[in-house]
Amino acid sequence: MFDIFDRPPADPTRFFLACSPWPMVLIVSFYLFFVLKLGRQFMAKRTPYDLRVVLKVYNLMQILYNGLVFFASICYLIAFRPHNLSCITMMPQDHPLKNIDRLLSYAYYINKYFDLLDTIFIVLRKSYKQISGLHLLHHLYMPITGYYVIRFNGYGGHLIVMGVLNLFVHVVMYSYYYISSQIPPAKRRIWWKEYITLLQMLQFVIIFAHNIWTLMQPRCEISRVLTYMVFFMSVAMFLMFTNFYTHAYILPKKKKKKQKKVAHD
Template sequence: MTFNRTQHPILSLHQPYHRYGQPLTGGLSYYLIDFWNDVGDPRTRHLPMMDNGPWTMLSIMASYLVFVRYIGPQLMKDRQAFSLHYLMLFYNILLVLINVYYFAEMLACINYGWDLMDFQFPNKFDVSPKAIRLLYSGYGYFLTKFLDLFDTIFFVLRKKYSQVSTLHLYHHTIVPMLGWLVMRISPTAAPVVLFPICNSVIHAIMYSYYALSTFGPRIQPYLWWKKYLTILQLYQFVLYGLYFTVFLCLQTGYPPIYTSVGYVQPFIFFYMFWQYFKCNYCTNTNQCVV
């Protein structure tokens, strides 16, 4: 497909970018802001949080961590725990519906899995309907990761501090950061869509479990399958690890910051979820490290 980038409503908003691989020069300020515009995808620069580096997104994540670790517990110190029954039921059902939608949408965007075999770095100036659909669907899914943060806030307001574990905080913090990196550098890269496809399925099941659990003790006998949800999560990371190993061997044109940061995450997550599984289902000890 050929087109004039200056005539497109998205690409015409921006000045020409440096091509990835050219020598980049400049001081610290360059690498804090302009670097991301030089190596980033011009099609996403106009979107909220995508311009001038990751600092807006990182500010949100820093505020989240400070609140759930320090400010929230202090505010709740002399207060009774909130119930939040109906709010949590609505929230969990909403997240189930959102994840079911994005599973179907992202699957359609990559030709029902066939595009996962395309390991070439995508064209940053492709404004075909297929590319733009994938771009905006990916951005929408990225924004849902901020909705997930309310899960932790509800734990704090209900004084369920034991649920705010290292694993929980790492998961809710690193996923939006990786999502930002994907959206800024290669929002139409088909291989990265494997994560929202698999993760949306697991989150739909997980939030279904949370929604059912809001009904209290009478429903608990029917929630025996929580253990298998964790097993499913472990299989998810095995799949990611295998797929991205193949991807790392066959990919062409992807920047090192993208491949190096993303590749290690399945192994980190597998280790942390395996420790959680052993702690909760394989031993009787309460001395858990996640």
């Protein structure tokens, strides 16, 4: 069963944080320890830090980074047409476009570690209510699965669709974070905040549909383990985001409507 861990990497190219599991394990473990215990102890007798300048720079960098990788990915997919969308298999190691696949996939993967700063900043601002189970699960899931997908499947392939969609969602999401962090009162006026969650849910619907489309191709030589993993992930994430959307937007609206009705009566 554990022989799989003795296999050589699917791609021999060695990139930082992608050639050994231990740096990933250490970073994720420290992140979890800081968010759940160390950070809260550190902030216990301190006032929340004013991170508006830091968040301004961080959010702008995220917008630019995700936007650049998204734009580069779209240009690559349209200009070179390197993949059949119904069955995106791994390119051979000696394919002339393989290095582009590697670089774009690695650029997406490495940013999942920078995303962990979201929660660190939340702790330093003592906005603990923002750290939900969904928030933690999502931030832990991405670097962990990202490493193991690279380790056992290589760069690129079936997850390209998920990566491109996620990059676009992150551009929209960090644009909202940028505006709301700089002008706090605007948080209540940004009408598209609710639609960011709907966009995230739509993302998982498209990922699920693409996965089913791939599974329906009888001659598609994509790892069934990978497709089943994506299937489970897209369903689980959609359900969790739906639950969040219901409690954050639908139920409060119903409660407010009911209160107005009682007041008028």
